[in-house]
Amino acid sequence: MDIKIPEHLVQYCQNIVKPVSGNPFQIEKGNKGAALSPEQIRRMQEEIRRLKEERRAILLVHNYQAPEIQDVADYIGDSLGLSREAAKTDAEVICFCGVNFMGETAKILNPERIVVLPDTSAGCSLEECAPAAELLKFKTAHPELYVVSYINCSSSVKALSDVICTSGNAVRIVSNCPKDRPILFTPDQNLGSWVAKQTGREMILWPGCCYAHALFTADAVVQAKKEHPWAKVVTHPECLQEVKDVSDEVCSTEKMISYCRENSAREFIIATEANMIYRLQKECPDKLFFPLKINGYLPECRHMKKITLSKLLDTLRTLQPQIHLSKEIMDQARAPIERMLEWS
């Protein structure tokens, strides 16, 4: 394939995800939830459960959310599971605890319903790496491309895509794409290269990545294996190839649960966002999970951490902030999302 990604886009993406000195997972000032006592957490959770009933709301929570938020969820899962839940719910209000593109996906699938997200400034480095205007320019220059977009992108990018995928179904989705069209995979080059390997399908990869997953290294895995020699290493496909190469399993967060449950090993090193450990420990109480750390730091996504229990409580009280998108964008973005749900 002789279609090349322009150098300015490569530079642009590198600037977005370039590591910072010190703790690369540092949560920005003002976005850290106030330290709460167990009693305060219990009371707030009680009030959240009451408000959910009163509002006829469903609370959809991503696996990377804080434990105290996971504990009040109606459904916890990865992007695929959350999209499926959002597509089938009949709740009057969808309250989404995750980052903004997830709330947008729920809104696109439920344009008539109120969709709230406790902090709509919760972004994602992958989403930032793919500005819709740049994708449009690239697509216009190469109209033969079939665009597969990872769900971690804006609604405008979804609207320009032929089909959406998640890490849980990307292999299946790419395998289903028309064989006579070159594929552009956006915005995650690490997931894209893994899918290309699994499917044998050559793809043009948008040069984006997740700033957090891209920080894991093969050396960190080797070090963790010294500390936990019997542990299996389970890695998210957003990580670099060098990390996947030294892992026992590469899979989505949801698949991590079944893999660890069914595997005879009792200990696992997990290379993804740190809150996944809470979910895994709950689902597999007889096993032990260790987060893969980077230079001693816990890998926490600074975007996901913008959602706090206090903000969630306020959101259920006020039904703000809500997700609003134009009808045109929602109509255009719905088709590739529905195609994904149909294919997976």
Ligand code: SF4
């Ligand atoms: S962990 Fe990475 S991909 Fe997931 S929301 Fe955070 S920045 Fe985006």
